[in-house]
Amino acid sequence: MNQFPSILEGIDDLNDDHINGLMTLAKKIKDKLINRSYSPFNNFSHEIIATSFLENSTRTKLSFAVAIQKLGAMYLDFNAEKSSMNKGESIEETLLTLYHQGVNLCILRTSITGQLKQFKENPPIKIINGGDGVNEHPTQALLDLFTFMELGLELEGKTVTIVGDCIHSRVGHSLCRLLPKFGMNIILCGPKNFLPEMAPKNTTLSNNLDEAIKSTDYLYLLRIQKERHSEDVKNKSEDDDYIKNFGVTSKKLKKWNRKIPIFHPGPCNLDVEISADLLRTNLYKGYEQVKNSIYMRMAIIEAILENGDQNIGKTTSN
Ligand code: CP
DSSP, X not given: OTTOOSEEOSGGGSOHHHHHHHHHHHHHHHHHHHTTOOOOSSOOTTOEEEEEESSOOSHHHHHHHHHHHHTTOEEEEOOGGGSGGGGTOOHHHHHHHHHHTTOOEEEEEXXXXXXXXXXXXXXXXXEEEEEETTSOOHHHHHHHHHHHHHTTOOOTTOEEEEESOGGGOHHHHHHHHHGGGGTOEEEEESOGGGSOSSOOTTEEEESOHHHHGGGOSEEEEXXXXXXXXXXXXXXXXXXXXXXXXXXXXXXXXXXXXXXXXXXXXXXXXXXXXXXXXXXXXXXXXXXXXXXXXHHHHHHHHHHHHXXXXXXXXXXXXX
């Protein structure tokens, strides 16, 4: 893929060719893995890839770990809490140290919004954003798009209602940048304190799910991110009110008389955003998202490792 970025911070780092190329590559990898005929398209056995998650994760971290090992690369998990960052070393020095130890790529999750921007001009190492504060989670949005495609869902002209904690969700922010490129409409729906004051480009806002559902083709539920809430937000988002007004339950689907595919990036707050029984129905696509995460993350790793960028890890200026 021509000029694939060495720092994948967000969706806007990718052009249409990159995005379409990732969809095609993920599909090829998936078909080969399912037919058990997969051997890495390239030889990655000399590549070393590290993950460093400075916030909790199950899905992203483990799916990258599986993807790295299926590609045949060496995998290191770097525990930042036990590293010299805890002694005051800057993240740039830590990343340069990894680079000079022979690590080719680092997947980083951080609580600091926009922390990767500083590395775009002079990358200390190739980096994939595994989620940064309330900014973006681009690999989740890409695997979600791939899942829509794999399920054979129409995209052009269809409406996805993203329900929940829209202002604190990096997944939501990446989806709002990605899905409109494929002609999809987005409704952001939630209590007022979870919605932006102004609708972002290509979206509309709603705080009435019963209304929004009338023009909804697909539902994408977001986790309430209590760890990011100020006291002000906390006081207004009691779980009981939330399930009543914005949670999706079997009972509500019956009332709406709709069979709508339901997506969730996980982890779910059960019986808050979604009733527990819905997770065991065909409408819930969360496990498809998890499965497809491996193929999409293998494709992203391949694209970034193969981008031919010679300008990594420079420590001297002219
Ligand atoms: N979807 C997602 O980012 O999940 P984790 O926090 O478990 O990685």
